[in-house]
Amino acid sequence: MNLEAKYFSIIIYSKHGNYKYQLQIALNKKQAERASVNILANNIYLAIITRVEFIDGHKGNLMNKFRRAVMWVGLALIILLLFVSVYGAFIGAERAQSFINRLPLMVYWIAFLLLLIVALSVFRRLVRVPGLLLIHLGCVFILAGSMWASEAGHKLQKKLFGIDKITKGQMEIHEGHSDNRVLDDNMQIKELPFSVELKDFQIEYYKPAYLYVQTRDGQGWKIPVEIGSEFPLGPEFGTVKILRTFENFKVTIEDGNRKIIDDPQPGLNPALEVQITSPQGQVTTKYVFERFGGHTRPEDKLALSYRRVISDYISQLRIIKDERIVAEKDIEVNHPLSFGGYRFYQHSYDAEAGQYTVLMVVSDTGVGVVFAGCWMLCIGVFWHMWLRHIVGFDVGSSFVHITARIKTKNK
Amino acid sequence: MEIKYTIQGLLIYATIAAYLCAFVTSLLRRAKTGHILYLFGFAIAVFSFGYRWYHVRHVPLQNLFEVFLCLGMIYPVSLFCRRFLRVGGYSADMLIGVIVLFPAGFVFNAEPQQLPPALQSWLFTPHVAVYMLSYIIMAKATFHAISQLAGKGPKPNENLLPPEQATYRIICVGFPLLTLGLVLGSYWGKLAWGDYWGWDPKELWSLASWLVYVGYFHFRYMFGKKHPRINSFWAIAGMAAIIITLLWVNLSRLFPGLHSYA
Numbered sequence: 001m002n003l004e005a006k007y008f009s010i011i012i013y014s015k016h017g018n019y020k021y022q023l024q025i026a027l028n029k030k031q032a033e034r035a036s037v038n039i040l041a042n043n044i045y046l047a048i049i050t051r052v053e054f055i056d057g058h059k060g061n062l063m064n065k066f067r068r069a070v071m072w073v074g075l076a077l078i079i080l081l082l083f084v085s086v087y088g089a090f091i092g093a094e095r096a097q098s099f100i101n102r103l104p105l106m107v108y109w110i111a112f113l114l115l116l117i118v119a120l121s122v123f124r125r126l127v128r129v130p131g132l133l134l135i136h137l138g139c140v141f142i143l144a145g146s147m148w149a150s151e152a153g154h155k156l157q158k159k160l161f162g163i164d165k166i167t168k169g170q171m172e173i174h175e176g177h178s179d180n181r182v183l184d185d186n187m188q189i190k191e192l193p194f195s196v197e198l199k200d201f202q203i204e205y206y207k208p209a210y211l212y213v214q215t216r217d218g219q220g221w222k223i224p225v226e227i228g229s230e231f232p233l234g235p236e237f238g239t240v241k242i243l244r245t246f247e248n249f250k251v252t253i254e255d256g257n258r259k260i261i262d263d264p265q266p267g268l269n270p271a272l273e274v275q276i277t278s279p280q281g282q283v284t285t286k287y288v289f290e291r292f293g294g295h296t297r298p299e300d301k302l303a304l305s306y307r308r309v310i311s312d313y314i315s316q317l318r319i320i321k322d323e324r325i326v327a328e329k330d331i332e333v334n335h336p337l338s339f340g341g342y343r344f345y346q347h348s349y350d351a352e353a354g355q356y357t358v359l360m361v362v363s364d365t366g367v368g369v370v371f372a373g374c375w376m377l378c379i380g381v382f383w384h385m386w387l388r389h390i391v392g393f394d395v396g397s398s399f400v401h402i403t404a405r406i407k408t409k410n411k
Numbered sequence: 412m413e414i415k416y417t418i419q420g421l422l423i424y425a426t427i428a429a430y431l432c433a434f435v436t437s438l439l440r441r442a443k444t445g446h447i448l449y450l451f452g453f454a455i456a457v458f459s460f461g462y463r464w465y466h467v468r469h470v471p472l473q474n475l476f477e478v479f480l481c482l483g484m485i486y487p488v489s490l491f492c493r494r495f496l497r498v499g500g501y502s503a504d505m506l507i508g509v510i511v512l513f514p515a516g517f518v519f520n521a522e523p524q525q526l527p528p529a530l531q532s533w534l535f536t537p538h539v540a541v542y543m544l545s546y547i548i549m550a551k552a553t554f555h556a557i558s559q560l561a562g563k564g565p566k567p568n569e570n571l572l573p574p575e576q577a578t579y580r581i582i583c584v585g586f587p588l589l590t591l592g593l594v595l596g597s598y599w600g601k602l603a604w605g606d607y608w609g610w611d612p613k614e615l616w617s618l619a620s621w622l623v624y625v626g627y628f629h630f631r632y633m634f635g636k637k638h639p640r641i642n643s644f645w646a647i648a649g650m651a652a653i654i655i656t657l658l659w660v661n662l663s664r665l666f667p668g669l670h671s672y673a
C-alpha cells in the first residue's frame with residue numbers, strides 16, 4: 001500500500017470565517033510524524049498540518065475587514081519603527097533620543113499601544129493562546145510603562161496626583177560632603193527630600209599595571225610593573241628596571257634642590273621611575289607618566305608609556321534624612337543604590353584628582369511595569385515557540401479547541 | 412588581513428581546515444566522513460575557545476575576535492535542527508563555520524583585554540551568549556531562506572522539511588533567544604547606566620533586527636501562503652540587520668562623524 005496516498009484532509013473554518021484549520025488524518029504513526037503536530041486519538045493519528053491560517057481576501061463580514069485592517073496597520077507600524085531605528089542608529093544616541101521624544105514619535109507610541117489593545121480585543125486567539133497573550137500584553141506593558149516613566153509621564157503625574165519627582169539628573173558630591181541638589185536633564189537644579197553623603201571615592205586598577213616600551217622601528221614590549229625586577233630588551237637596547245611607582249608625582253624645591261615626591265595631598269598623577277641601562281653600561285633614569293604619555297625627544301631610542309586599566313569605581317554613599325543615616329551602600333558600576341523612589345548610579349568621577357563622584361539619579365516610576373512587560377514577553381515567546389512543543393501541552397489543547405469548534409459549527 | 416602566528420591562531424586555522432575538508436567531502440557525497448570531519452573541527456573549535464578562556468581568565472565574549480571564535484562552534488545547532496526539527500543543511504553549516512571563523516583568524520585583533528567596570532556583571536555572559544546562539548541559528552535560517560529562493564530543497568527520501576517551513580522553524584527557535592538577549596541587555600543597561608534603553612546605535616540596530624523578525628512572523632501569518640518567497644526575503648533582511656548590529660562598531664568608522672560603542 002502506498003502510504004503517501006492515504007492522507008485525507010479536512011478543512012475547518014472558524015466561526016468568523018477568518019481562520020482556517022487544516023487537519024489531516026493519517027493511518028499510521030510515521031505519516032503523522034511528518035505533520036508538524038500530531039495527536040493519537042482512538043488509534044487514529046490526527047495531524048494538524050496547517051495550524052491556523054489567516055485567510056486574506058476571504059469574503060468576510062465587517063468585523064473581518066476590521067481585523068484585516070488592524071493586521072495591516074500593525075505590520076505598517078512595525079515596519080515604520082524599523083526604519084526609525086535604522087535612522088536613529090545613523091544619527092547617534094543623543095540626537096536619536098531627542099528625535100524619539102518629539103511629538104510625532106509620541107503620537108506613534110500611543111498609536112502602537114492602542115493598536116495592540118485593539119488587536120487583543122478583536123483577535124480571539126491572541127487572548128486564548130497563552131503564549132500569544134503574554135507576548136502582546138507584554139508589549140502593552142512595556143509601552144505603557146515607558147510612557148509612565150518618561151518625562152511627559154512625570155509631568156502628567158504631577159498634574160494629576162501632585163507627585164513631583166525628578167525624572168533624571170546628575171549630582172556631583174565631594175568626598176566628606178553631602179548634597180541634595182540634582183542637575184536635571186533640562187539643566188535645572190532640583191532638590192531631593194533627603195541628602196546623599198560621599199564618605200569616600202576610590203578607583204581600583206587591575207594588577208599588574210604595564211609599562212609599554214617601543215622602539216622606533218615598531219618593536220615593542222609589555223612589561224608588568226614590579227618594583228626592582230629587571231627586564232632585558234635584547235642586545236641592542238640593554239635592560240629596563242622599574243624603581244618606583246607614584247600615585248601623585250610632584251616636583252618640589254627643598255633647600256634649592258629639586259626633589260621628586262609622591263605627594264599624599266589630593267591629586268592624581270600616576271608615574272613610574274624607570275632605569276634604563278644601555279648595552280654599553282650607560283644608566284639613565286626616566287619618569288613615565290600615565291596621564292601625559294608620548295613625549296619623546298629626537299635622540300630617544302625608546303618610547304615609554306605607563307598604562308593602568310581601571311577595574312572599578314567605588315563611591316561609599318550614605319543617605320541622610322532628618323539628620324539620621326537611613327541607608328548606606330558602596331555603589332559601583334552595575335551596583336546602584338535604591339532609595340526613596342530613586343536609584344543612584346555611579347556615572348562619572350573627578351578625573352583630575354579623584355576628589356568627587358558624579359552620580360546619576362533616576363526616578364524608578366514605571367520601571368517595574370516595563371520589566372514586568374519584558375519578562376512577560378520573554379516567557380511568552382519561549383512558551384509559544386519552545387516549551388509548548390516540548391511539553392506537548394498545546395497539542396492536546398488545540399485538539400480540544402478544534403473539536404470544540406467543530407461542535408459549535410455543527411450546532 | 413593578518414596571519415596569527417600563535418597557538419590560538421593555529422587552532423583557528425585547524426578548525427577552518429577541518430570544516431573546509433568536511434564541506435568538500437560532503438559535497439562529494441561522503442556524508443559519513445564529512446560528518447566525522449565536521450565533528451573533529453567542532454572539537455578543535457571547542458578546544459580553541461577553552462584555550463582562549465584559560466588565556467584571558469574571563470568568559471571570552473568581550474570583543475569581536477572572541478565572539479566570532481564562539482560562533483565557530485556551530486555543530487550542536489546542526490545536530491539539534493536535524494534531530495528535533497527535521498531540518499538539514501549540514502554542509503551549509505560547515506561553510507557558515509568557516510565564514511565566521513575567517514574574520515577571527517585573519518581580521519580581528521586578538522590582543523587580550525581586561526574587563527572594564529561596565530562589563531563586570533553577571534549579565535555579561537548570558538546576554539552575549541544568548542545573542543551569539545540566536546545569531547548562529549538565524550544564520551542557518553538564512554541559508555534555508557536562500558535555498559527556497561533558489562528553488563532548492565531536500566530530496567524526498569531525506570524526510571526533511573521543505574525550505575520555507577524549515578526557515579520558519581529555525582526562526583521560531585532563534586527568536587526567543589533574540590528576545591531574551593534584548594531584554595537582558597536592557598536590564599543590564601538599567602543596572603549599569605541607569606537606563607534600560609539609551610537609543611545608541613548598537614541598541615537601535617539590535618531593535619531593528621528584532622523587528623525584522625517580528626515583521627516576518629506577522630507577514631507570514633497574513634500572506635505567507637500567498638507570497639512564500641517574500642517570507643524568505645524577510646528572513647534574509649533579518650540576517651543583514653544582525654550582521655550590521657554585530658559589526659556596527661567597525662562599520663561606523665565608514666561613516667565619519669558617528670560615535671559608537673562596543
Ligand code: HEM
Pocket residue numbers: 052070071073074075077112115116119123125126132135136139381625628629632
Ligand atoms: C501592533 C500590532 C500587532 C498586532 C495587530 C498583532 C497581531 C498578531 C496576530 C493577529 C497574530 C497571530 C496570532 C495567531 O497565530 O492567530 C500575531 C502573532 C504574533 N505576534 Fe503580534 N501583533 C502586533 C504586535 C506584535 C509585537 C510588537 C510583537 C513583538 C514581539 C509581536 C509578536 C508576535 C509573535 C511572536 C507572534 C507569533 C507568530 C507565530 O506564531 O508565527 N506582535 N500577532
